[in-house]
Amino acid sequence: MVLFQRFSSFLKSYFKRHRVTRNVAYIQGQSPEPKIREYFYYIDHQGMLFLDDARMKNFTSCFKEKKFLRFFFNQIRINSSDRYPEFPYISLCGRERNFVRCDDCPIxxxxxxxxxxxxxxxxxxxxxxxxxxxxxxxxxxxxxxxxxxxxxxxxxxxxxxxxxxxxxxxxxxxxxxxxxxxxxxxxxxxxxxxxxxxxxxxxxxxxx
Known part of the structure; x- marks a missing residue:
């Protein structure tokens, strides 16, 4: 949990400087409700995890911290909410919603x-x-x-x-x-x- 909180702090500071959108209307780190943050991810067919709007998706830009990956993927599940159906999966961490799409399967x-x-x-x-x-x-x-x-x-x-x-x-x-x-x-x-x-x-x- 401490690792994920530390990573969350990094994301918040990063997206104060970078506001990027895709075809799907979202802003990384957006707060649709008080104290709720939403982030968006992509998993490629090799199993690497990226921020969804990363311009370059390769080994250099993927997430590599194994303990973070363990937490993220242990939390991943089908997105049964009514938010962002374009992202079929979600990984929840406290008040953070991490929406996930993938090339094929998340695992x-x-x-x-x-x-x-x-x-x-x-x-x-x-x-x-x-x-x-x-x-x-x-x-x-x-x-x-x-x-x-x-x-x-x-x-x-x-x-x-x-x-x-x-x-x-x-x-x-x-x-x-x-x-x-x-x-x-x-x-x-x-x-x-x-x-x-x-x-x-x-x-x-x-x-x-």
């Missing part, structure tokens, strides 16, 4: 971690601070785009994107018994071949 898995003989997928560049248990049998590739997905937190939409670098590594271990125009049927991970389950993905998309 983006970056690499595999091993801990106590269990495998995890780390996400959004926070290393061990943000991870979810890896379920190899639930890796899913969407044939139309080639993008790869894995289950994520229900509060954040239940589906997480696998970043392209890791997805390419996984793709070498796919088997397509139904043809390459359909999702892969098998995935081999550390010598074990799994029959892939796709129903979880389609059930979530049907509900959505």
């Amino acid at each position: 983006v898995f970056t690499h595999v971690l091993k801990h106590d003989d269990e495998f995890y997928l780390a996400h959004n560049h926070a290393d061990v601070f943000l991870k979810i248990k890896f379920e190899p049998e639930k890796i899913f590739m969407l044939p139309e785009t080639g993008r790869v997905y894995h289950p994520a937190y229900e509060r954040a939409g239940s589906i997480g994107l696998v970043r392209s670098k890791l997805a390419i590594e996984f793709s070498h271990q796919f088997k397509f018994e139904d043809g390459e125009g359909n999702p892969p049927t098998h995935f081999t991970f550390f010598g074990t071949t799994y029959n892939l389950k796709t129903d979880w993905y389609y059930k979530i998309k049907d509900v959505a």
